[in-house]
């Protein structure tokens with residue numbers, strides 16, 4: 539399926555130096571099943587895809603410049619099976635270095651140094667940046683709930699150039715599919731990146747970019763590539779389609795937004811649309827002078843809570859009918875470059891756009907808007 543791409547602008551987003559703790563967005567951190575943290579009559583929790591990647595534009599590079607440097611992608615397997623291939627996001631900065639990549643077991647948080655079942659393979663990197671998918675030399679038995687490491691290390695001495703492994707800028711970036719509750723972020727407390735300096739492993743507190751593929755076709759991992767903006771103007775409305783896993787009431791909505799350049803002519807508005815495309819709530823999301831070309835979170839409180847039902851399809855969208863394409867608003871999302879069904883919310887949740895003022899909607903399953911909802915039971 540080819541998604542409408544007219545509204546998508548792929549731009550290199552400027553790097554913001556500001557460091558923002560992801561946890562600051564979690565008002566009443568949901569527990570694993572998304573019921574919220576409290577036990578009172580009304581429990582507030584946050585659902586959505588509240589990554590702040592867009593606000594940092596967030597990638598970082600782990601370098602392998604000398605034969606003794608290594609990188610580890612640590613994760614907790616959620617699937618039991620035989621891993622047969624993997625994908626990692628790597629490139630050559632200089633030359634055409636050859637690295638060894640494969641899966642190792644865990645020893646108190648560190649790679650145990652053993653390629654399970656001699657699975658590792660050699661990969662020559664080049665200056666094309668992107669996912670490198672490789673078949674493992676042998677199948678690796680993976681047990682759900684156990685921690686594993688994808689290790690990348692130099693495979694030659696001297697190294698013919700320098701290699702980089704892309705990772706996210708901080709913890710919590712992107713969000714793999716959460717099979718326990720697709721509405722909320724995946725709580726893999728072990729997920730991280732480690733770098734070996736030549737002397738010892740150091741945990742970097744950054745989230746990895748990777749995919750593991752099993753012999754039965756199942757996959758898991760973080761398949762995101764980059765944050766990208768969608769334009770909002772005229773009859774082009776953009777937002778997120780989602781199917782709640784349980785009944786709840788929305789009290790606040792938030793998106794990561796900016797302006798394209800100069801102040802738009804019109805305000806930015808929101809709508810919440812129901813299963814029959816009926817408008818359940820609407821209002822002003824931001825004033826024209828409120829936003830700049832720098833991304834930021836905007837959050838608005840709804841005049842009254844909007845009740846949603848589990849299993850029904852809803853859309854929360856932004857619009858600005860009186861604004862032009864030249865001075866449009868931008869809404870940010872994350873795109874997948876490998877497998878959209880193992881990213882945030884699977885295909886229950888997707889970015890959505892309309893090009894006719896909300897009459898018809900196209901759900902783009904290869905991306906999710908960066909958004910969060912504060913909900914109560």
Ligand SMILES: [Ca+2]
Pocket residue numbers: 878881882883884885886887888903905906
């Ligand atoms: Ca999704």
